[in-house]
Amino acid sequence: MCATTLGDRRERALGAGTPLFYSTPLQIVRGEGVYLFDADGRRYVDMYNNVPCVGHANPHVVEAMRRQQATLNVHSRYLHEGIVAFAERLAALHCPSIECVLFSCSGTEANEAALRMARMATGKRGIICTNATYHGNSETVSKLTRLEADSTIYPDVRAIPFPEKLRPLLPGASDADLVDAYLERLRAAILSLEQSGAGFAGLIVCSILANEGLPNIPAGFMARAAEIVRAAGGLVIADEVQAGYCRTGKWWGYEVTGFAPDIAVTGKPMGNGLPLAATAASRRIMDGFRAKTRYFNTFASSPLQAAVGMAVLDVIERDGLRHNAANVGGALKTALVERKPRCAAIADVRGHGLFVGVEIVERDDGITPDRDGAITIVNRLKDRGFLTSNAGAHSNIVKIRPPLPFAQQHAEAFLEAFDETMREFNG
């Protein structure tokens, strides 16, 4: 089956415009560790996929999945040791305020539950997010997608400008003044919700502002924002769907950016591809939610989710993938930062652990986002055998987020391809 024909069939079967990566889409047929292979047998280094966090086709996960599916996979209204042990283990990995876990099948479902928890715990409706975020695709959660700052098109949602230092709210200001300026917008959003009658239920934020483009956050912003939220009676929801699970070299993104959430949401990497997500919270918040909703999720809290989720944690710990993310990711970022002075199209290299963003801008002014440039670079890196994507508030970030077993040798090979690509790109 040639790729063109498959693409046509795909449009007919799944609908025209079903998203695809790359100007010439890839037909991927096999994965192993950090490698993906296309239908022609060509090997690519996967530098995009965080879902297969312990590596494509990881044999320990495959065997856990097989064994559990061959033993029992049923809903959660029977007692089962596996799911309880998994919840205990997950809660213990979090900060002390996180004690209980509610499992679901996707980040969307987990963020839905988080919003409902915050609204039930506070008795208020109003949620604040940043203006360049994404928390899922349901109607309620998708209201948070790239909502304009200060917009009042939804009665119960407000967006604030995400904190950053490249295009700051107050150009030239000190970090301290910049923090104050961003916090002022948070206070204004809380007030706007309170005055609207919705009241203020909480702030939801990706702990490392991944979709925003991994900005450098003025020091202290997150902790002070959390204080302001709590002083106003709201809860802090950390969306760890991209930030968590050792991606940053720490277990949780909130450890990197320095705050403790009331509710933590995890998803993508939890099941190495098995649909699995979680909303974790204090006992008080969870018990209140359970009592009011009798929440049930057909496929979630299953023995299969438990077995696979445990296997993923096993591999992360056994293979030292947290340290690997810190070390290999740290070295990769340093190497990319070194390249910035010799490449006018790179405005910034940012990130944490194995999550790095390279911000591409117009060479003339060094600041205007160059989305098309980022897309060109992503496609050329693909042609050289390295899979990335473009992302960020202006879609002009080359997003590097490989499976966690990504090693020094892969980073070195990538840097060679990156240098060639940027030489070509700079003309």
Add this chain to the structure above:
Amino acid sequence: MCATTLGDRRERALGAGTPLFYSTPLQIVRGEGVYLFDADGRRYVDMYNNVPCVGHANPHVVEAMRRQQATLNVHSRYLHEGIVAFAERLAALHCPSIECVLFSCSGTEANEAALRMARMATGKRGIICTNATYHGNSETVSKLTRLEADSTIYPDVRAIPFPEKLRPLLPGASDADLVDAYLERLRAAILSLEQSGAGFAGLIVCSILANEGLPNIPAGFMARAAEIVRAAGGLVIADEVQAGYCRTGKWWGYEVTGFAPDIAVTGKPMGNGLPLAATAASRRIMDGFRAKTRYFNTFASSPLQAAVGMAVLDVIERDGLRHNAANVGGALKTALVERKPRCAAIADVRGHGLFVGVEIVERDDGITPDRDGAITIVNRLKDRGFLTSNAGAHSNIVKIRPPLPFAQQHAEAFLEAFDETMREFNG
């Protein structure tokens, strides 16, 4: 680990009030075919679980899952033969108006997508459901849960009384008059939405009214309701999460109750426990949705969903499970109907294929719903080794919905246990 201690740990780890079945909960550790086994090695005939539709631990599904997870499991923005072939096969099983498929991870996500499709296709907001239904646990979809008929607490949702013959809107009326009476409520709900400014986007309905309690629907209601919906510019969404996949002895519940939907939603049985759901529609509806939303779902449309979903369809076809559901289910229902005259607590035996409900009522008047009685019967059947649950608009239905390989021998063993239980129950 004794069950009490596990139960305590479960409350602490998952939250107090996390739902459990049976007055003494079961600790299930293993499944095989239609059997479940508890921690003490006791065997139960599973007459509740439709998710493991081709049988617990089905080896063909286990092997398909293992093989695919060991080969490739990645998101859908690469071309992949598997998911296209699965979508083509699924669409071909539906009525001609269904041409394209959007995959997701749960019935909730699939119904979310269905509502968004209907709203985008019509440019209106208003959705009509029945007053004793359930379509999922997200904020938008959970508005449809057991909403009172004629309620206007939500601007964009109305509920209509579900059509039934046991406690009909017009007691003593002919089927034809009864259909007219129920359709009048549908017309009134459409008018109410139109007058409210929300406009009318569509009707969402479980094709066999499963959560309502599998009522006998006055003949012709569904087809005429669909006509009225379309004449008013709305779309008909068939929720086939429980009704579909040969449960009724036909592929789809809408074949049983006689209508053709514009959008069909499937879920529970699709992956034999793997989170997998689908929203299927015409090319026009799907293309419009794709163009407007660029919908993406991290875990959905994956090679794993495709491989497992195909394996489930293979087993259904290879093992003749549709005919089995029709034959064994039909005989079981007939045998239960025969018992009604000698048991005053049974008001009705209803259902289709391997989905049967036994309605339990007060013996005094033969009509007042006896929820506690149904719960007692369910618990006693469990003690005898047969797992059912209670359900329906009044929670007084003994719900029988076994995995599809449920055989005549299981039905016979169940009938013996049922007779003993009812003798005991009748005192």
